[in-house]
Amino acid sequence: MKPKGNFQIKRLLLELVEDRRRLVADGEELFKKIEQIAQDIEQWIEERIQKEKLAIMDQLAKGIAHELRNNLAVIRASIYYLSQQKEAMNPSIKRHLEKLDRQSVLSDKIVTDLLDFSREQVPHVVQVNLNNLVEETLAQLEIPDPICVVRDLDPHLPSISVDPQQIQKVFLNLLSNAVQAMPLGGTLTVTTRKDQGSGAEGPGASEVVEISFKDTGVGIPPENLSRIFEPLFTTKARGIGLGLAISKLYVERHKGTIEAESRVNQGSTFTIKLPANQKKESTS
Incomplete structure (x- = not known):
């Protein structure tokens, strides 16, 4: 009876080892699925945030770009007019006018970028x-x-x-x-x-x-x-x-x-x- 009892014990041990191996494999598979779900959720959140950003930007571009561009046009026209008054202009005023002109160009580029990104532009090839x-x-x-x-x-x-x-x-x-x-x-x-x-x-x-x-x-x-x-x-x-x-x-x-x-x-x-x-x- 002793040899038969040893065989049963060995068989039980092998079954336990196999069960443990399956549990480990199942656990690894479950971990991978959980990790993938977490990545999908994170990506969904990022995409949602991105869409909300774009929606806000679209409203911003359409709502204020026209007004900003009009204001910038007035500012640049005034800068140009003042820069032509060379006789009454000292070097300090000239430098400040040049700074204003550069900043107005940068501001105009921001408005242009907003409009370019918010509107559909089919390539005219x-x-x-x-x-x-x-x-x-x-x-x-x-x-x-x-x-x-x-x-x-x-x-x-x-x-x-x-x-x-x-x-x-x-x-x-x-x-x-x-x-x-x-x-x-x-x-x-x-x-x-x-x-x-x-x-x-x-x-x-x-x-x-x-x-x-x-x-x-x-x-x-x-x-x-x-x-x-x-x-x-x-x-x-x-x-x-x-x-x-x-x-x-x-x-x-x-x-x-x-x-x-x-x-x-x-x-x-x-x-x-x-x-x-x-x-x-x-x-x-």
Whole structure:
């Protein structure tokens, strides 16, 4: 009887071990499900907060942008009038007028960003040479002397169908950010090239035009990098955090992508990819 009793004990022990293994496995599975539910709830809360922010911003833009723009127009007209009175103006007054003019320009940009983000703007596409658009945008920007601009533009880049105003605004936002990221100077490199997009099949399929803006500035901390395209997210003392959000919106309306890479104290690279063979759509 003793051997039979030992066998039963061993069998019970094995069953207990198996039950414990199943409990552990079930517990791990339950923990994963709880963790996923918690992540889903957190994401839902973030999306809800984001939607409420956007709704408030939309009401704000439509409610006050028109009035603000009228006021800014009066202020800028007055600044211009006073600046023409050169004989009666001393250097101190001139400096203050220049400060007022710069601040009015910044304020006007905030109003424009609010309006751009709140309204649907269907791209009015035409054939555009992006190298020329890059040069035109650089010509508009005041770049301090300590910053060296390097152009690596593909001379064989094909023209593509884009809305030049929207894409130029994207370029201007990225170039302005790059300049601001290098207060002590550095190198700003603009690169264009034609590339084969992911999932391409056959010759000429899924080809993209790639435009990158690389700076050697302060960089973006890892905790902020994943949020830089969120509306109203900013770490700057000025602005309301819409520049990159609008840039992403415009690029995606062109069926393109925009990505950012960055290292603190080493610099950032923003890369835009736009379809090279996208057909021109009617805007009527």
